[in-house]
Amino acid sequence: MFLASFPSGAWQANCYLIAAAEKAECVVIDPGQDAAAMVARLVAEHGLVPSAVLATHGHFDHVADAAQVADSYGIPVYIHPSDRHLLADPAAGLDPGGAALVRNLIGAVMAEPAEVRPYPDGMLAVAGLEFEVLPAPGHTAGSVLLWVATDEHPGVERIAFTGDVVFAGSVGRTDLPGGDQPTMLRSLREVVLTLPDRTALLPGHGPQTSLANERLHNPCLQPDFLRN
Known part of the structure; x- marks a missing residue:
């Protein structure tokens, strides 16, 4: 399996490329602000052929370059229908300060990718x-986890x-607009904490971790927090 990641943009959101092997088809996950150039570089260096862009949710820092990446390779963008509107109206998912910053960067609207598809069930x-x-709604209405099996990393059964x-x-x-705390708590209880401990968690910001580590040490995954 090939896996690469890098942070990009003002909010340093993680973009990922994953493929079954080098010199193979790949998917691009969360190409945010200013990610397109590094995506192109990694694709060229490793002989990859992008097949799709996958969005974990619709916030600008995760999808700002989704249209540029997808349209340059003629591939679709997959996103949950509840967040699709954020592809063209990024300010709708931000607080006033973030919305003002985005408007200064790109104007009021973005171009939606040429081909947008909803995630299938399952x-x-x-x-x-x-x-x-x-x-896994709560942060946004259309947030999802993308869970994929791997047999190439000792101690890791799957990557999320x-x-x-x-x-x-x-x-x-x-x-933020579209966020909901009770819904987030339910997603943490019923989605995140039901994953196997041997799941590597690759988040949208910051370092990777594991479900086993977060179950023990993440204060937001403890029973007292989840009952709030």
Whole structure:
């Protein structure tokens, strides 16, 4: 399996490229602000052929370059229908300060990718990989986890791309438009904490971690927090 990641943009959101092997089809996960150039560089260096862009959710820092990446390779963008509107209206998902920054950067609207597809229920098969799409609303209405099997990393059964649902030591905020704290708590209890401990968590910001580590040490995954 090939896996690469890098942070990009003003909010340093993690973009990921994953493929079943080098010199193979790949998917691009969360190409945010200024990610397109590095995506092109990694694709060229490793002989990859992009097959799809996958968005964990619709916030600008995760999808700002989704149209540029997808349209340059003639591939679709997959996103949950509840967040699709954010592809063209990024300010709708931000607080006033963030919305003003985005408007200064790009204006009021973005161009939607040429081809946008909703995630299927259950499994998404693309580029020789099978992602289980796990809806996990709360940070946004359309947040998802993308869960994929791997047998190449000792001690790791699966990888979960978690977007802004859960990070190393924290979880996503719920005070932005489309966020909802009770819904987030339910997603943490019923989606995140039901994953196997041997799941590597690759979040939208910050370092990777594991479900086992977060179950023990993340204060937002402890019973007292989850009962709030």
